[in-house]
Amino acid sequence: MLKHIGIVGVSPEGAALFYRQLSRAASHVLPPNEQPVFTLHNEPLAQYIDAIRKDDWHAVGSLLRRSAEMLARCGARVCMTPDNIVQHGVYLAEAGSPIPWITMTDLVASAIAADQRKKVGIIGTKLVTMASTYQTKLGLKGIQVLAPEEQEVELLDEIIFGELIYGTARPESRAAIHSIINNLCKRGCEGVVIACSEVPLVLTQDSSPVRLYDAVDILAEGAMKFAVEQR
Numbered sequence: 001m002l003k004h005i006g007i008v009g010v011s012p013e014g015a016a017l018f019y020r021q022l023s024r025a026a027s028h029v030l031p032p033n034e035q036p037v038f039t040l041h042n043e044p045l046a047q048y049i050d051a052i053r054k055d056d057w058h059a060v061g062s063l064l065r066r067s068a069e070m071l072a073r074c075g076a077r078v079c080m081t082p083d084n085i086v087q088h089g090v091y092l093a094e095a096g097s098p099i100p101w102i103t104m105t106d107l108v109a110s111a112i113a114a115d116q117r118k119k120v121g122i123i124g125t126k127l128v129t130m131a132s133t134y135q136t137k138l139g140l141k142g143i144q145v146l147a148p149e150e151q152e153v154e155l156l157d158e159i160i161f162g163e164l165i166y167g168t169a170r171p172e173s174r175a176a177i178h179s180i181i182n183n184l185c186k187r188g189c190e191g192v193v194i195a196c197s198e199v200p201l202v203l204t205q206d207s208s209p210v211r212l213y214d215a216v217d218i219l220a221e222g223a224m225k226f227a228v229e230q231r
Contacts, residue, residue, distance in 0.1 A: 005223060006076030006099065008067040009042030010083035013167045014197030018082035018216050025220040029228055036227055039074045041067045045165070048086060052127065061092025072098040080104065080223060082216045084128050084195040107222040108193060108215050109137040117191045119144045120213070121184030123177070123203075124195035126157045134193055146187055152180045156196075164198035174202045185210050 007022070009015030019040060026035050043063045051059035064086060068079050080102040081090065087105050094101050112120060120138070122129050122145055129147040138145050147153060159173045177199065184192055191211040194200065205212050 004037045004039065004075045004077050005227060006068065006071030006074070006079035007038060007040040008064055008071070008079050008081040009040050010048050010081060010086050011045055011165045011197060012042070013165055013201070014083050014216070015040060015042060017197055017200060018220065021217055021220040022223060025217075025224040026227075029224050037075070039071055039076050041070045041074075043067060052085065057089050058092060060086050060089030061095075064089050064093035065095075065097055068093060068097045068099055068101070078102060078223075078226065080219060082197045082219055084133060084197065084215055085125050087128075087133050088131075102219070102223055102226060104215050104219040104222075105134055105137045107218050108134065108195075108213060109141055109143070111218050112138060112143055112191060112193070112213055113141040115191070115211070117143060117211075119146065119188055119190055121146045121148070121181070121187070121189040121192040121210075122195050123148070123156065123180065123184075123192055123199055125160050126153050128195045129153055129156070134195060145193075146184060146189055148180050148184065152183065156180065160196055160198060164196070164201055167198075167201070169202045177203055178207065181208055181210065 007015060007019060022038060043066060047063055048060060071079050076099060078100050090101055090103055120143060122134060130153060135145045155176055163169050163173055181192055191213055194212055194214040197216045200214060
């Protein structure tokens with residue numbers, strides 16, 4: 001079995017949530033004495049935000065690769081990041097990385113295709129919802145992706161960058177996200193991709209009228225399946 005897994009953190013809140021989900025996923029498939037070691041490394045969030053705002057994806061890839069190099073020195077045999085906004089940078093980080101990466105977008109696309117969904121919504125930052133982060137992977141499997149309305153996308157950006165990445169959320173922000181989910185359902189979505197690692201702070205499957213595909217949960221489950229297969 002793969003004994004040591006590396007987590008590349010970007011948003012501290014997102015990385016902390018993923019660590020918890022990864023640990024839970026491990027407890028579901030492995031006995032306590034066979035749990036893998038998890039090591040987390042991050043570069044400062046501000047450096048990522050600055051690079052993304054400059055549309056400098058090579059800088060994002062370099063930051064991710066730097067974490068992968070540190071994780072490899074700690075003994076990790078594979079790594080992954082739960083942050084949706086940097087997924088474009090993962091492909092750049094893989095070049096020259098000392099350890100392989102598990103990619104979240106591929107796992108999410110496979111999970112939705114397995115459920116035979118044909119139209120799904122997406123919740124996340126503007127960069128994720130309006131770009132090809134998930135749209136390409138899902139489109140290749142015949143799945144249509146609907147982004148929220150323009151004003152909803154702007155509101156999500158404000159909530160995520162102004163509150164969620166700091167671990168807080170106002171009641172009106174929680175209500176706004178639920179309203180956006182309901183609007184996606186009215187537009188015919190059979191499921192919604194939660195493409196932001198902090199959104200589960202305010203949204204759960206129990207409170208949703210439609211099937212949620214939490215990218216971080218799917219990554220955690222995929223990572224543990226990969227680990228078990230290395231026996």
